[in-house]
Amino acid sequence: MSLGTPEHDTQEPVQHPSREHSRRQFLTYLVAAPTLAVAARIGADGLAPGTAQAVVPSLPAPAEVLDLGDALILAAAPTANLIVVTVDDAGRVGLALPRAEVGQGITTAVGMLLADELDVPLDQVDVTLADARPELVFNQLTGGSNTIRSVYGPVRAAAAQARARLLAAAAARWGTAPSVLTVSGGVVSGPGGRTATYAELSAAAADPGLAVVVATPKPPSAARLVGTPTNRVDARRMVTGQMDYTLDLDVVPGALPTMVRRPPSINGTVRSVQNLAAVKAMPGVVDVVTVATGVAVLAETFGQALAGKEALQVTWGPGTVDGESNATIQQKLRAATLPFAVPPLLTTTVDAEFDFAMVSHAPMETNSAIADVRRDRAEIWSGLKSPIVAQQTIAAELGLPQSAVTVHVTQGGGSFGRRLFFDAALEAARISKAAGKPVKLMWSRIDDMRHGRARAASFHRIRATVAAGQVLTFEHRVASGETDTRHGLGEILTSVAASLPVGGNLSFAQTIFLTTVHSPYQLGVTTHLLNEVPLQMHTGSWRSVYSANTRGAEEVLMDEIAAKLGKDPVAFRREFLKSDRFRAVLDKVATEGQWGRSLPRGTAQGIGFHAEYKSCTACLVEVDATDPRRPRVTRATIAADVGRPINPRGLESQLLGGLTDAIGTTFRAGLHIDAGLPLEGSYSQFHYTRQADSPRDARVFILPATGEPGGAGELGVPAAVGAVANAYARATGTKPRSFPIEFPVDFTPFPR
Amino acid sequence: MPNYTFQLNGETVTVDAPADLPLLWALRDKLGVTGPKYGCGIDVCKACTSHLDGAAINPCVTPTADVAGREVTTIEGLAGTWSDDPDELHPVQEAWLEQDVAQCGYCQPGQIMAAVALLRRTSNPTDADIDAIENVCRCGSYVRIREAIKAAAARM
DSSP states (O other), rough: OOOBBBOOGGGOOOOOSSSOOOOOEEEEEEEETEEEEEEEEEEEEOOOOOOOSSOOOOOHHHHHHHHHHHHHHHHHGGGGGOOEEETTTTTTTEEESSOSSSSSHHHHHHHHHHHHHOOGGGGGEEEOOOOOOGGGTTTOHHHHHHTTHHHHHHHHHHHHHHHHHHHHHHHHTTTTTTTGEEEEEEEOOOGGGGGOOOOOOHHTTOOOOOOOOOOOOOOGGOOTTTTTTOOOOOOOHTTTOOOOOGGOOOOTTTOEEEEEESSSTTTTTEEEEEHHHHHHHHEEEEEEEEETTTTEEEEHHHHHHHHHHHOOOEEOOOOSTOOOHHHHHHHHHHHOOOSSSSOOOSSEEEEEEEEOOOOOOOOSSSSEEEEESSSSEEEEEOOOOSHHHHHHHHHHHOOOOOGGEEEEEEEEOOOOOGGSHHHHHHHHHHHHHHTTTEEEOOOOHHHHHHTTOOOOEEEEEEEEEEEEEEEEEEEEEEEEEEOOOOOTTHHHHHHGGGSSOOOSSSSSHHHHHTTTOOOOOOOOOEEEEEEOOOOOOOOOTTTTTTTHHHHHHHHHHHHHHHTTTOHHHHHHHHHSSSOOOHHHHHHHHHHHTTTTTTOOTEEEEEEEEEEEETEEEEEEEEEEEEEESOOEEEEEEEEEOOOSSSSSHHHHHHHHHHHHHHHHHHHOOBBOOEETSSSSTTTTTSSSHHHSOOOOOOEEEEOOOSSSSOOTTTTHHHHHHHHHHHHHHHHTOOOOOSSSSOOOOOSSSOOO | OOEEEETTTEEEEEEEOOOSSSSSHHHIIOOOOOOOOOOSSSSSOTTTTTETTTTOOGGGGGGGGGTTTEEEEHHHGGGTOOOOOTTTTOOHHHHHHHOOOOSSSSSSSHHHHHHHHHHHHSSSSHHHHHHOOOOOOOTOOOHHHHHHOOOOOOOO
């Protein structure tokens, strides 16, 4: 792609950084003709931390100065000019989004931004998922609740410039000034009733000789769709069965359904296959090949590949964590927990320890990929949140130049962090190379749960000191199994290291921890420290990364500190929260959820609050724990301030999803590691929330815009974890310390 | 391999498959009908929920031989059971659109087929009836699924 001439940036009006929030300026470029194609680049950047009123003031935490999302935006800035808005000769607006859609609704939200900026209906906009584009460097990673935050500026700037070019083309055609023209529904209207469609204007608008003034995006007050609840653009395909996930694609003729027999413990190795000839002779089986992760069976159908892989008799070498179980991991985490700085002297101490078990991402679509590896090239299809790193890794694995590996990003059936990694894509490439055939690889559910990635277990030690109605110190020490972030995050953080608000020789994990976790309360001297224990298991960021556990545990402790101070949980939070913005969402749920209302015995309310990525939320739930072994959230009220909501309807979905995650992981969903392998192998054993666990009454309130968009994809989990645990505590009179709370091995594990 | 002939979404199809091949793979890998999704293979997650003679089944555990001579409906054929107009959806699908239920969408064909089966058994389902639907939605769209089922029941 060749860059064209910069539009006249000298004519761009100067924008003054707001005190309330940061603003970014963009230079825009015409990048291609004859289709109108416009891009934007960040020209100036200001990141202003907010201010907070003090109770006993806490110094700003790193994440309040510059959070992980800010780091991702900074790292992506140099290539923001490569996100291109097009208007074709049919008048359709297009954008190949370099992010992954896995259910967050980003193609709808980005489509809304484009529709508003270009004055076209939403159904005239096509937002697709870009292939891996290595020239984007750090600007093709879907994570950190960052998609809307990172594309909000460049997409609007490019769209505004495209609109300006279309207006200039109409003005030139009619010999009038662009300022007298109006646009509605993709049709430009001028004096004398003249009209022209974008379809008619796109070629002229793409003329590099066209004189165009630099346009700035519309002010929020001009929003038509943005901020209005809007249904998903891809919903019809989903409810009719027409949405193609990876294994629904028919893109490589002859690609064989393939499944892999995996070792009896994590990272076990293949020593030998006993019955290779017998399995190759099974009905429908086409080939059997050994790869690093197991033995692959290629067949005419997945049913036959599954039968073949189950029939394999394999001698396995040991795995990397064969001696580990939940108990040994908990012991290691306790031993690795860093000490407190403040001794418990002269004041009242509130101490607590929490354990969180490993949790599978368990997306409905298991790890899957299509790979067609030839001698001199390869082509891959998979749901990928870091496709460039996938491309680099697969190319290196295959011994091919990166440019010879084409990686297509398909829409994913859920992720929750799982698809930051590309385990299936890499494995499919290895199998295709070994077999010399194109393959459609699908992991079984059992394998996906046992050998797929999961949230690491964590241990938390928290100490607060209170005196004279105030909190003087708050210390939180987290020990966690290592969370694998080798999907490009380390390179991104290195690239922006000079801007990070953390010093010293911190690990990447500690940097991520400190740029995502902070306390929203004034708790005096506040410190958070993470120490990770290297366990060679398959881990990965799980929705909200460290915050679900870290902030969830803190929300439980907030109730206990409030009790120690003789304060009501909501009144305590209202007093100690750092900002009026935070208090507004708290007050919203307290009012709408009728905090303090009378409930039957065994049923209670609980509250939780969380702030991250410039957004904040509060959650109020009611839990019926009449049967304490099968508690149920019966009612939920959620409020959120996300800075500027793009699609409130989609945000509601994200927050309800976060609540559902919290119900599952707080009450019943976790993994039991035993002799180096999770015992759980399906949803009958990993007790993720189902309809019967879900509240019959749930309401979400999205507060009006207060600034620019914050992150919201992971926001809902930590507050809901706190709310659910606190309601359970009050309903049962217990102090929850180990999550999930109800966690017996209540099933017969599948064979290894 | 034996041949099995059955009605699939209003058309007669014949598939050449081992008798015990789960119907899910006959549909997906031999007939190219990909609406029913794999999620567990053992009748736990219900993502593949489809209809056999109008009642809910899970093709991941239904042998292909068992459907010979019978009528199979997948999400692709649901609208056709309601209206001959190819542009018209089933009221449950319409309710799913109005309530904007789907997130990743992977489980939704199964959720919709389960909801239609429920509404065939009872035209006015209670909350307890809806709670009995075990289909897993990992995105957590349960609140909207409940609303959509009630809205569809009111419309039908």
